[in-house]
Amino acid sequence: MPDHRHDEAALLARAAAGDAAAAAELVDRLGPRLLAFTMRMTGGDRAAAEDIVQEAFLRLWRHAGRWDADGTAGLGTWLGRVASNLAVDRARRLRREAPLEAAPEAPDPAPSALAGLERAxxxxxxxxxxxxxxxxxxxxxxxxxxxxxxxxxxxxxxxxGVEAVESLVARGKRRLAALLAPRKEELGHDDG
Structure with missing residues (x-):
């Protein structure tokens, strides 16, 4: 098992035994990346992302005493899967709760007058x-x-499975390219 996984498993065991400092260290190590991921999965909704991260860590704390340090998933991977599932559940719940007429309008693809920076x-x-x-x-x-x-x-x-991941990533990249193709020149990618 890689050192970071061993370290994280030891911190989790200490947290399960009531060591608040160990729990805080795990949150400091794993929380920022998990929050960044959930922010992207919630379309930038920070409050929703923070709720998902909090729920993922709560589930980890409940599972802490039974954690298998030699299992196939590291803590970051496990938290990512939990957060991913929570984000999907949230998106499905929002779709069920909001009628189509209440769906937000798609953002205007034209660049904002105030957003002069190409990167933005x-x-x-x-x-x-x-x-x-x-x-x-x-x-x-x-x-x-x-x-x-x-x-x-x-x-x-x-x-x-890994093959399914590869397929999803490949199809996603093709779809992204198709969606962004009409804006290539505008975004400064007109070199093919």
Missing amino acids: EREDALRGALAALPERQRHAVVLRHVEGYANPEIGAMMGI
């Missing part, structure tokens, strides 16, 4: 294109290309 425009375009992907493709693409997880870790988080 690119980020907005990518965020919008990511939001247009089917959930599973979006999750796989974000986990792979934004968060930097390896395909086996993504498979563990999403509960699918």
Whole structure:
């Protein structure tokens, strides 16, 4: 088992035994990346992302006494899978609760008059294109290309095989390219 996994498992065991400092250290180590991931999965809704992160850690604390340090998933992978499932559940719940007429309008693809920075425009375009992907493709693409997880870790988080991850990522990238193609020149990518 890699050292960081051993370290994290030891911290979790201490947290399960009531060591608040160990629990705080785990949150400090794993929380920022998990929050960044959930922010992307909730379309930038910080409050929803924070709620998901909090719930994921609560589930970890409940599971702490039974954690298998030699299991296939590290703590970060396990938390990522829980957060991913919570984000999917939240999105489904919102779709069920909100009638189609109440759905927010799609963001205007034209660059804002105040957003003169090319980078901000690119980020907005990518965020919008990511939001247009089917959930599973979006999750796989974000986990792979934004968060930097390896395909086996993504498979563990999403509960699918590596081949399925590869397929989701490939289809997601093709769809992103198609969605962003009309804006290539505007975003400064007119070189093919």
